[in-house]
Amino acid sequence: MSYAVLDDYIRRLPRAPGKGSRLWLNAKGQAEAKYFNCTLTSVFQPLRRLSDGAVAGHEAFVRSAADGEPALSVWKILELAANDDESVELDRLCRMLHAVNFFRQPESGEGDLFLSVHDRLLAAxxxxxxxxxxxxxxxxxxxxxxxxxxxxxxxxxGKWLLNHVAGNYLLNGFRIAVNVTDINQAMEVLEDARPALLKLDVRAIADERQLMALLSACRVHGVRLVLRRIDSQPLADLARSLQAAGPDLLLQGLACDRPAAGLAPAWREKPGAAAPPPCPASHVDSASDTSIFS
Structure with missing residues (x-):
């Protein structure tokens, strides 16, 4: 899908940092930005359906560099920002950067762009x-x-603040995902925040019966569940064991895909090929580039 206004904006971006624009294009065609002494750009990690491995969307992350070397994470930069105005400025810059880098790629297709909101910004x-x-x-x-x-x-x-912020985002047309620490908290958020998705750390699953109860509650509320931090083979095996959970479950983690500047295609195979099996077994760990969907 092409966006004419965005395409025109990108054509007019400078090819090097300058005073006239907050963003510029690097030699690879990726948008970059400057914040203090750091150069910022985007990488994206897919969220995949458990049922067939198809890409449902991508979460954006900032990569920062200073003098060509990796620099502080943007969240650390945000925490060090002198005041709330600076943190809000950085957040808006990163969101714009991610939006440009996501939607400029044809692989964005009909998928969603997931953007994190730092807890400092809820009150800022x-x-x-x-x-x-x-x-x-x-x-x-x-x-x-x-x-x-x-x-x-x-x-x-902070429940009131979360619900207040979520309500504002919904009124402005956005959808909401909420990170939850455990299944009990997930049940509470379902009732209060009206999220489109819940993101649960897969390591918090101690009882499969509780997980199935959560999935049932999610279906009642029309909410999709994402299991995140699938970063090792044992966690990938756990995900594979949840086939009975149904097609709505999404997976995210280093054992599925590592963040990259380019977006993952809908399937890893060539057009017309059969869909990949869900979470095929592979030998990966948190340091591996191997994907369980390869």
Missing amino acids: VGSNHGMAFRRILGSLGLPVDRIVLQLPAPAPS
């Missing part, structure tokens, strides 16, 4: 969360309904 913006980003997307001719904003797991004292 007083009201109407998402309005500024919605305007940026509108100025680039990009669809708001393809963006999923990922909110951090709520602290016991």
Whole structure:
């Protein structure tokens, strides 16, 4: 899918950093940005359906470099920002960078772009969360309904704030995913925050019966469940054992795909080939580039 306004914007971007634009294109055609002394760009990690390995979307991550060497993570930069205004500025810059780098690629297709929201930003913006980003997307001719904003797991004292922020994002046309620490918290968030997705660390699954109860509750609420941090072969094997969970379960982790600048195609095979088996066995660990969907 092509976006004419975005394509025109990209054509006009400089090929090197300059004062006239917040973004520029590197030699590979990727958009980059500058924040203090760090150069920022995007990488993307797929979320795949357990049932057939198809890509449902990509989560964006920032990669930062200084003088050509890896620099502090953007979240660390955000934590070191002197004030809330600077953290909001960095967050908006990263969101714009990710949107440009995602939608410029034909492989974005009909998939969703997942963007994380740092917990510092929940309180840094007083009201109407998402309005500024919605305007940026509108100025680039990009669809708001393809963006999923990922909110951090709520602290016991922060439920009101989470629900308030989620409500604002929903009013501005975004969909919401919430990271949850365990199945009990997932059940609570289902009732309160109206998410489109829940993201559960696969390592938090201690009882398959509880997981099936959560999946049943998710179906009642029309919510998809993502098992994240599938970063090793034992966790990949656990994911493979959940075939009975049904087609709505999504998987994400280093044993599935490592983050990369390019988007993963819908299938890893050539066009017209059969879909890959879900989570085929392979010998991987958290340091491996091997994919369980290869």
